[in-house]
Amino acid sequence: MQDLTLVMAQLDPLVGDIPGNAERAIEAVREARIEHGADVVVFPELFLSGYPPEDLLLRPSMETRLREARARMASKVARDVLVIIGYPGRREGQGYNLAGALYNGEWLDEYAKQALPNYQVFDERRYFATGNRSLVLEHKGVRLGLLICEDLWDGAPVRAACEAGADVLITLNASPYHQDKPAERLRLLEQRAAEVERPVVYVNTIGGQDELVFDGGSACVDAGGELRVLAPYWQAGLMPVQFVREADRWVPREGEIEPSVDPEESLYCALVTGLRDYVNKSGFEGVVLGLSGGIDSALSLAIAVDALGAQRVQAVMMPYHYTADISRQDAAEQARLLGVHYQVLPIEPMVEAFMETLADTFAGTERDTTEENLQSRCRGVLLMAISNKKGLMVLSTGNKSEMAVGYATLYGDMVGGYNAIKDVYKSWVYRLARWRNTQSPAIPERVIERPPSAELAPDQKDTDSLPDYDVLDAILVRYIEGDMSAEAIIDAGFEREDVYRVVRLVDRNEYKRRQAAVGVRVTPRGFGRDRRYPIVNGWQPGE
Incomplete structure (x- = not known):
């Protein structure tokens, strides 16, 4: 039997x-040959450059580096x-998104991508011309x-x-994750x-790149x-995928199938x-x-520890007059649970020094969010x-709910290099926190049960200025993800x-979001690459 x-x-x-990615490929082929007896090894889309390379593609030396990497692969990749x-x-003179075929030290041919996406996070037409021919390679029958x-x-x-004679289709992919995308992808593949x-055969990349994240889930489906x-x-x-010849068709044998996971675990x-x-x-x-004793920083701390290990994470509680005792207690307890380095740095002296300096400037004015923001900005200074x-x-x-409506302080709690939950709605923050506790304390x-509060004023609660989060999120999903009118x-x-109130806040706070830290995109319409609204505009919400 042929296989x-x-x-x-x-x-x-x-x-x-590019050199490092070429070495990764060389080693992967060697391992695939030794461990699995591979006849064919397939890598993801744009593997040698990484995905997405964006304007690195405009660098004159890009092509030179790629030629050198491909030459090294030709000399080093395992034979047969x-x-x-x-x-x-x-x-x-044209740029293309290519899939190349290498065998026994020779690059046999190249296929140029024909459908170039130009929506959501994709703008491939900025860099690539459209391929115009199919490529079918015969290998071992x-x-x-x-x-x-x-x-x-x-x-x-x-x-x-298929019209060109393909028995088996192989697709190289760099398909970013968002919620529900894995199931959507499998449905398309089967269809x-x-x-x-x-x-x-569907080979997908994996890992994070700036705000994009790739979930893998490479798969093979049969002709049915x-x-x-x-x-x-x-x-x-x-x-590995094992193909066997049955009558006049090539059929993939049943192999490993990763069990499905619930939405909370995937996210x-x-x-x-x-x-x-x-x-x-x-x-x-x-x-x-900053670990405040609230749900957002608590979830962020858990994510950081799971991503990097406790020894690489430092949490800082920065209390002020309005910080509740239970917030201090809960922050300390979580730091103990997760084993991170933890410090308490009170901000009273900093805030009071600023207020004293500003006393003459603020004379005759009422206390408002200015004083609240000052607390947040003092915390930002300490963290930086x-x-x-x-x-x-x-x-x-x-x-995401807070970032949507501007419920954050520029140069205060918004300071940072990255935000793990930037694209996570508040209602999902609670779902994720509860799920994470099912894995280990x-x-x-x-922290999960308390009403959320920024604790920048006496007895402050988020619902003082925002609708209940379930209502807020339902409106935001329709306005941001669905582009529905008010x-x-x-x-x-x-x-x-x-x-x-909500849609006006969303529109008004585009300037804040432009200055926010980058964060992983996990919804179909994250703030960043795929939602590009003008900061200054005269658009009025309505129909």
Whole structure:
């Protein structure tokens, strides 16, 4: 019986590290050959450059470095293994998103991506020209049709590859994660395979890159669309797929299928992966964050410890007059639970010194949010000083609901290099905190149960100035993710006053969000690459 072993190399490249990524590929092929007897090894989209390389693609030396890396691969990659790997390239003056085929020291051919996405976080038309031909490679009796990511979603390149004679379709991908994306991706994969009656091998990248995070989940479905192999989510590695010849068709045997996980676990893993890769790939020693005794900083601390280890995380409680005793107690208890370095740095002397300096300037004015913001900014100064002195990145801790409506202080609690929960709505913050506690004690229960408060004024609660978070989040999802108008949201059953207050706050606070720390994107419409609104504008909310 004829058979063929294809190995999906679900790995985490470093953007811009072309020589390093080439070495990772060389080692992966060697391991795939030794451990799995690989006949074919497939890497993700743009693996040699890392994804997305963005304007690094405009650097004149990019093509030179890629040629050198491909030459090294040709001389070092194990023999008798077909390697299919993604990289950018300039051909006849045009840039392309390519999949190259290497065998026995020779680059056989290249496939250029035909469907270039230009929506949400994608802007490939800025860098690449459109490919115009299918590529089918015959290897050990199997005709392999190459595709790259969006080609599968578009559909036309899939049909073209089949018309060109492909027995098996191979797609190289760098498909970013957002909530519900893994299931959506599998449904598409199964649908396309069933449409063209061909097995499809889907190799996805993994790891964090700036605000994007990639979940892996490389897979193979048979010609009927049935899932035969599914690599683990959130775990780098090599996953073999065994093909056998049955009659006149190549059929993937059933292999390992990673069990499905609940939505909370998937989202939590995304946040951990995004933070870990951002800190490690950027070369920081660790992180420092303000631990207030509230839910947002509590969840952020748990994520940081799971991403980096307790020894690389420092938590600082910075109390003022309005900080409740239970906040101090809960912060200390969580620091003890997680084993992080913990300090208490009172801010009363700093705030009072500022207020004394500003006394004449503020004479004749009423106390307002200015004094509240001053407390937050004193805390930001302390965190940044620790960051400078110890080489620790400041982790800011505002959630998406707060960032949407501007419930945060510029140069105060917004200071930081990264925000693990920037794209997590407040209602999901609670869900994640509860889920994390099912794994091991991490967040004191009282932190989860208490009404949320910034504690910048006596008896302050978030609901003093915002709708209940369940209502707020439901409005925000419709306005931000769904682009619904204020009137349409009202028609969906929400109070007019709440809706207009929320959408005006969202529109008014674009200037704040532009100055916020980068954070991992986990919704279909994160603040950043895929929601680009003008700061200054005369748009009025309404229909």
